[in-house]
Amino acid sequence: MTAVGVHGFTVYDMIARGASVYGDAPAVIQGERQVSFRDFRRRVDTLAGGLLRLGIGQGDRICVLAQNDPAYLELYGACARQGIIAYPINWRLTAQEVERVVERAAPRMMVVDASTLPVVAGWPERKRAVAHWYQFGEPAGPGFTPFAALYTDAPEPAAVDVAPDAPFAVISTAAVDVVPRGAVLTHANVLTANLTLMACIGVTAADRYLLALPLFHVTALGNALAHMHAGGASVLVSRFDAEEAVRLIDRHRVTHVSDFPPVLSSLLDAAEKLGSGLPSLRHVSGLDAPPTIQRLHERTQARFWTGFGQSETSGFVTLQRVVDKPGAAGKPVPPCQVRLVDDYDREVPVGTLGEIVVRGPLVFQGYFGQPDVTAHTLRNGWHHTGDVGRFERSVRLRHPRRQVGRGHQGRGPAPGRRPVHRPAGGGLRGLEDRPLQATPRGRIRRRPPAHRGGRGGPRGRQDHVGPDGVAATRVEDEPMRIFNEQHEMFRQTLRSFVEKDVMPHVEEWEAAGRIPKSIWPRMGALGLLGVEYDEKYGGAGADIQTTMVLCEEMVRSRSGSLAMAVGVHTDMASPHLYWTGSEALKEKYLPAICRGEKLCAIAVTEPGGGSDVAAIRTRAVREGDHYVLNGSKMFITNGALADLYFVAARVERGEVLRRHEGISMFLVERETPGFAVGRTLDKMGMRASDTAELAFQDMRVPAENLLGREGVGFYEVMRVFQRERLVAGLHAVAMSSRALEDTLAYVRERQAFGGPLSDKQVVRHKLADLATRIEAGRALTYAALLRYQAGEEAVSEISMAKLFTAEMVQKVAYECVQLHGGYGYMREYAIERFARDARLLSIGGGTSEIMKEIIAKALLA
Numbered sequence: 001m002t003a004v005g006v007h008g009f010t011v012y013d014m015i016a017r018g019a020s021v022y023g024d025a026p027a028v029i030q031g032e033r034q035v036s037f038r039d040f041r042r043r044v045d046t047l048a049g050g051l052l053r054l055g056i057g058q059g060d061r062i063c064v065l066a067q068n069d070p071a072y073l074e075l076y077g078a079c080a081r082q083g084i085i086a087y088p089i090n091w092r093l094t095a096q097e098v099e100r101v102v103e104r105a106a107p108r109m110m111v112v113d114a115s116t117l118p119v120v121a122g123w124p125e126r127k128r129a130v131a132h133w134y135q136f137g138e139p140a141g142p143g144f145t146p147f148a149a150l151y152t153d154a155p156e157p158a159a160v161d162v163a164p165d166a167p168f169a170v171i172s173t174a175a176v177d178v179v180p181r182g183a184v185l186t187h188a189n190v191l192t193a194n195l196t197l198m199a200c201i202g203v204t205a206a207d208r209y210l211l212a213l214p215l216f217h218v219t220a221l222g223n224a225l226a227h228m229h230a231g232g233a234s235v236l237v238s239r240f241d242a243e244e245a246v247r248l249i250d251r252h253r254v255t256h257v258s259d260f261p262p263v264l265s266s267l268l269d270a271a272e273k274l275g276s277g278l279p280s281l282r283h284v285s286g287l288d289a290p291p292t293i294q295r296l297h298e299r300t301q302a303r304f305w306t307g308f309g310q311s312e313t314s315g316f317v318t319l320q321r322v323v324d325k326p327g328a329a330g331k332p333v334p335p336c337q338v339r340l341v342d343d344y345d346r347e348v349p350v351g352t353l354g355e356i357v358v359r360g361p362l363v364f365q366g367y368f369g370q371p372d373v374t375a376h377t378l379r380n381g382w383h384h385t386g387d388v389g390r391f392e393r394s395v396r397l398r399h400p401r402r403q404v405g406r407g408h409q410g411r412g413p414a415p416g417r418r419p420v421h422r423p424a425g426g427g428l429r430g431l432e433d434r435p436l437q438a439t440p441r442g443r444i445r446r447r448p449p450a451h452r453g454g455r456g457g458p459r460g461r462q463d464h465v466g467p468d469g470v471a472a473t474r475v476e477d478e479p480m481r482i483f484n485e486q487h488e489m490f491r492q493t494l495r496s497f498v499e500k501d502v503m504p505h506v507e508e509w510e511a512a513g514r515i516p517k518s519i520w521p522r523m524g525a526l527g528l529l530g531v532e533y534d535e536k537y538g539g540a541g542a543d544i545q546t547t548m549v550l551c552e553e554m555v556r557s558r559s560g561s562l563a564m565a566v567g568v569h570t571d572m573a574s575p576h577l578y579w580t581g582s583e584a585l586k587e588k589y590l591p592a593i594c595r596g597e598k599l600c601a602i603a604v605t606e607p608g609g610g611s612d613v614a615a616i617r618t619r620a621v622r623e624g625d626h627y628v629l630n631g632s633k634m635f636i637t638n639g640a641l642a643d644l645y646f647v648a649a650r651v652e653r654g655e656v657l658r659r660h661e662g663i664s665m666f667l668v669e670r671e672t673p674g675f676a677v678g679r680t681l682d683k684m685g686m687r688a689s690d691t692a693e694l695a696f697q698d699m700r701v702p703a704e705n706l707l708g709r710e711g712v713g714f715y716e717v718m719r720v721f722q723r724e725r726l727v728a729g730l731h732a733v734a735m736s737s738r739a740l741e742d743t744l745a746y747v748r749e750r751q752a753f754g755g756p757l758s759d760k761q762v763v764r765h766k767l768a769d770l771a772t773r774i775e776a777g778r779a780l781t782y783a784a785l786l787r788y789q790a791g792e793e794a795v796s797e798i799s800m801a802k803l804f805t806a807e808m809v810q811k812v813a814y815e816c817v818q819l820h821g822g823y824g825y826m827r828e829y830a831i832e833r834f835a836r837d838a839r840l841l842s843i844g845g846g847t848s849e850i851m852k853e854i855i856a857k858a859l860l861a
Helices: 011-022 037-053 070-082 095-105 117-121 147-151 187-201 218-230 242-252 261-274 290-299 371-377 485-501 503-512 519-525 544-555 560-580 583-595 713-749 761-789 795-825 830-842 848-860
Strands: 026-030 033-036 061-065 085-088 109-112 132-135 167-172 182-186 208-211 233-236 256-258 283-285 303-310 315-322 337-341 354-359 382-391 436-439 461-465 471-475 600-603 619-623 626-637 644-650 663-669 675-680 691-702
Touching (some): 011 037, 011 218, 026 070, 033 037, 037 070, 037 147, 070 085, 095 117, 109 117, 132 147, 167 187, 167 218, 187 315, 218 256, 218 315, 261 290, 261 583, 337 382, 382 485, 485 544, 503 560, 544 761, 560 626, 560 644, 560 663, 560 713, 600 626, 626 644, 626 663, 644 691, 663 691, 663 713, 713 795, 713 830, 795 848
Parallel strands (some): 061 109, 208 256
Antiparallel strands (some): 026 033, 167 182, 303 315, 337 354, 354 382, 382 436, 461 471, 619 626, 626 691, 675 691
16 A cells, blocks of 8 residues: 555655755765765665676565665665665574575575675585675775775666565564565655655754664664655664764764664663763654653653554554553554454454454565465455554553563464454544554453463353363453463463464474574563563563563473473573672673573583582682682583573682581683583483583683682572572473363364264363363462462472472373373374473472472471
8 A cells, every 4th residue: 555645755855855955965864975966866876786787586586684784774775766675684583594594585696794794604615595795984894895895986877667566675573483574665665654654753954864774674774764754864883882872872963763672771881980961862662661761851851752563563653652551552653443352253342352463554565575464464355464552531552660571573373373362342433543552463351261262252151170170161261360460461462472383383493403492582582581680780570470481482382302402591590690699790791681692591400419419529710809719510401502501610718517618609701721621422312402512621710700609609500590490380281281172173183983082971070180281280389479479488399399280290291191191102293202301300300209308308407
């Protein structure tokens, strides 16, 4: 659909208009270099001629894997002029993922820079099927041509008839796919987004935008073009540095900044350090993070804007100024229609949660090369975002106040799958002017136990297993007190992420024996890593119930491997830093941990020690301002791929009277000399989770990397063990629930002896027994967790929960495989993997035998 105001108008027409209207005013600023609107158009025309000389024309694709550069923007302009499709690539992807994106895009040209050259330089020649390879900057690497050569002796390009609804760019989404999806944005999409931003925020020719976000991001591209459209300038930053950004803001009188909360927080920290009040700032936009907004309002006169949007919607489709109601995403912007629907695409009443669907000139054309996914997402004229929210008459749209799940680029459900249950019924008439309350990629309502879960039925009615094992229908009860509305919003954020972006790839990850490392920064962008950590470190400042939700929903992926890897990162390794690390260490490492840029592992277990932590033999000897470590570790989850290792070692000083004395915890970087990852272990289950041996030989660790006091590490390990065992209990319950859910579906469909298996009394009673055990395990685990949260002594209760649920999941695994019959023994059924994965839960984190001993000691004390 072409927007009003952009009929017959393309991105290049906007550039040409800018050259005519704004002339010598600066359009792009980088350092001391300024490119005027007139020069920008001239360079775009010249570059278009250079592309023409190579035979690249209308409909061809050009992939760009590079950091921000003025030539990057000029390439967008040249593509717009010639009808070429720009295909920017996220440089945070792995080399393998980049290769797959390029294979799908099938570009005529690939452009890199010095920072990304190593990603593609090692590709085999047979896979380098791209005709032209160019590099920003000089000198260019072997096999690459300097991009500047395209501006030399370029022919005058003829005018090309480009329609407003022609593709302009393919923007990769935040989906964790084998190949990230590319949302095809048209010229009309982008120009309408420009006009919307100009009208709603009030962008004018006097504004200057700090272009620090990467140009592969829809927000960066949209803001840069919107300011150019209005006659303003973009102050371009290749790679963000907070102090340098403050200096640029003050030097160039930047008026608009847009970025993620941790980046904005670091910007404010730098401004405070440099004594800058950032007086020129008028507008700041991004995701709603109340502490950051409060600091912004205290330090500057800027207005903070937030809203809801995706790559697929060319930017924001709702927008509002945040003043006193954090979490609001505002009202739908004028060109768009926004509705909320249930699972059956029926509109839901005001105040009721539903999936956000959008239509209008901002909605993308589809996913590049994926017609099936496009058809599923764009249904009946509406884009189904996969995110949820609610409209309210007087309350503005609100994200969870604690900002868990902060990403806003949600995905719809995968083809062939329905989304999670949403409220049905009711009408939604004329709500374009009403505030919207939403949460990214999720929906608020209590998750009933999975074994109750039939698909159909109106709101308030759920299929479940009755006392006699017969499928029955019950009225859904009130939300459980342990979780509030924000927790359930986070739950649905996670569930949407898992169902869309994890479950389709579990089998591939299991076969490969590892989870792609690129998933971690994407989870970090959604706010899933470090939910309980302080926001100043990039966390969400949430409570332990939020972690419970994270544990439960990760298991719904049917990948015990991913659930375990995330649990180690968030609840077993990094807490050592958050609880006992120095402020300098926390500031240095926690933001990267929360962003998923640094993967964590906990290295306690040793080849001869097993569950006996006091038997640690790895030695640490103090030598000046370092400790020298020697020893080895075994069964280390995330061991092969981690960047940071939390290592337990014994520091001996004088006579050791007790076995646990002297144990200390150290933070070790992967690149530390003397550190080595041994073999990756071949496991029975959890096969996608890498588990490795580690070795330390004269490894020198800075003394400041000691976590807490020397010699008290045993107690810290025991402290973290309580979280680990709670997580294990949550995993066991959630895995069992998911397995029972799958088994219920199977026995209802499986025909034997004249009817479905679910008609057989022996089957129904077995299901009833399993459901009872699962609910008992859930209650025991939740009770232990609440005591732990309250700061009470809960070692016995946690051990009981770990023991009961670990044994319960073995029973559930055995019976669910049995109920599947021969199919349960086949790799093609998820229940077979569940049975293998479940076996670890009575071993890891303390065996069932150790749990019994802990409980017995408490009873007999």
